[in-house]
Amino acid sequence: MATDVHGPVTTTRKEKPAPPPAANASAVRVQGLSRRFDGRAVIDGLELDVRPGEFVALLGRSGCGKSTLLRILAGLDREIEGTVLVPRRKAVAFQSPRLMPWKKVWRNVLLGLPGKPGRPVADKALDEVGLGHRSDAWPKTLSGGEAQRASLARALVREPDLLLLDEPFGALDALTRIKAQRLVGELWQRRGCAVLLVTHDVEEAVLLADRVLVMDDGVIAHEAHLDLPRPRDIADPEFARVRGELLERLGVETGAQDTGA
Numbered sequence: 275m276a277t278d279v280h281g282p283v284t285t286t287r288k289e290k291p292a293p294p295p296a297a298n299a300s301a302v303r304v305q306g307l308s309r310r311f312d313g314r315a316v317i318d319g320l321e322l323d324v325r326p327g328e329f330v331a332l333l334g335r336s337g338c339g340k341s342t343l344l345r346i347l348a349g350l351d352r353e354i355e356g357t358v359l360v361p362r363r364k365a366v367a368f369q370s371p372r373l374m375p376w377k378k379v380w381r382n383v384l385l386g387l388p389g390k391p392g393r394p395v396a397d398k399a400l401d402e403v404g405l406g407h408r409s410d411a412w413p414k415t416l417s418g419g420e421a422q423r424a425s426l427a428r429a430l431v432r433e434p435d436l437l438l439l440d441e442p443f444g445a446l447d448a449l450t451r452i453k454a455q456r457l458v459g460e461l462w463q464r465r466g467c468a469v470l471l472v473t474h475d476v477e478e479a480v481l482l483a484d485r486v487l488v489m490d491d492g493v494i495a496h497e498a499h500l501d502l503p504r505p506r507d508i509a510d511p512e513f514a515r516v517r518g519e520l521l522e523r524l525g526v527e528t529g530a531q532d533t534g535a
């Protein structure tokens with residue numbers, strides 16, 4: 275991994291660049307990260323390490339800075355202080371699939387890829403997400419769940435060592451959401467990349483992640499390690515215990531009607 279890791283994304287304060295981490299030490303290493311908007315620190319001295327191949331879920335109240343952190347890790351925001359080390363090969367999928375309406379699905383999947391790869395590359399990724407039969411379709415003819423899978427295929431063709439997902443299932447109906455969660459779990463196990471999943475759904479976090487983080491006050495305020503066997507069973511008492519602990523951390527009353535954050 276060491277050769278795949280680039281140095282600090284940038285710093286507004288001039289600092290000595292940190293040495294690259296030892297091979298396979300981390301997929302993500304964030305040290306003393308701060309991001310201010312109009313003088314207000316949304317991220318304030320945040321530390322984060324993600325192991326190669328680790329699935330991490332990130333929870334936190336609306337507006338606490340989750341998407342800001344994700345955008346920084348994706349290299350989309352460089353107005354930061356601190357050190358951010360991420361793999362060179364990373365991909366991001368957002369809540370809205372962001373497909374270009376004037377390009378067919380397979381062309382959307384290849385968009386921005388270097389080296390002009392051919393259609394078979396797109397079709398292979400579309401097959402992997404169960405969308406091979408819609409390769410030639412226009413984006414506007416896709417259902418919400420299909421569009422989200424196309425967005426995942428677009429992330430997968432980048433063969434990422436780090437997959438960044440910002441509420442990718444947020445706009446899906448309950449059944450499609452469950453299928454999409456399963457798909458992401460399978461892709462992660464098959465690909466072995468590190469995943470950082472931003473979600474508001476505590477149950478989704480506990481279903482999928484090795485570790486669940488709660489962001490608050492600009493830092494990672496809490497983390498829960500999950501040793502539950504996979505596939506996970508929401509009826510498992512340990513599942514319920516971790517979910518309850520996380521809901522409490524999020525300031526949600528726990529009781530008979532846990533519905534997520």
Ligand SMILES: Nc1ncnc2c1ncn2[C@@H]1O[C@H](COP(=O)(O)OP(=O)(O)OP(=O)(O)O)[C@@H](O)[C@H]1O
Pocket residue numbers: 311312316334335336337338339340341342343
């Ligand atoms: N470009 C920007 N300019 C000014 N303020 C911003 C900008 N981007 C984000 N913010 C502010 O930073 C804070 C964190 O935003 P962010 O989108 O990271 O929150 P979030 O945790 O992802 O919230 P949600 O769960 O609602 O998606 C918010 O108060 C937001 O208004």
Ligand SMILES: [Mg+2]
Pocket residue numbers: 340341342
């Ligand atoms: Mg957000």
